[in-house]
Amino acid sequence: MEKRVRVDCRKHPSAQGCTIAISGTPDEVAELGWLHAKLQHAHKDDEEKGIKDWIRSNAEPARD
Ligand SMILES: [Zn+2]
Numbered sequence: 001m002e003k004r005v006r007v008d009c010r011k012h013p014s015a016q017g018c019t020i021a022i023s024g025t026p027d028e029v030a031e032l033g034w035l036h037a038k039l040q041h042a043h044k045d046d047e048e049k050g051i052k053d054w055i056r057s058n059a060e061p062a063r064d
Contacts, residue, residue: 002025003025003026003061004023004024004025004061004062004064005023005024005025005026005029005059005060005061005062006021006022006023006029006059006060006061006062006063006064007021007022007023007029007033007055007058007059007060008020008021008022009021009036012058014041016040016041018040018041020036020040022036023062023064024062026056026059029055029056029059030052030055030056031052033051033052033055034048034051034052034055037051038051
């Protein structure tokens with residue numbers, strides 16, 4: 001099984017006080033995390049590559 005990773009908004013405090021955590025394969029987490037950043041954290045379309053790169057480098061191993 002492909003390794004799964006996790007990103008947790010609680011570890012990256014934001015104006016929204018978001019408590020969402022996303023886990024899955026690195027590709028899934030980057031894609032959903034990007035959509036989440038755009039919808040909930042007001043990121044713009046032209047930030048897509050930077051946000052996905054940030055997610056990939058900040059994701060930690062998932063324990064579930
Ligand atoms: Zn969030």
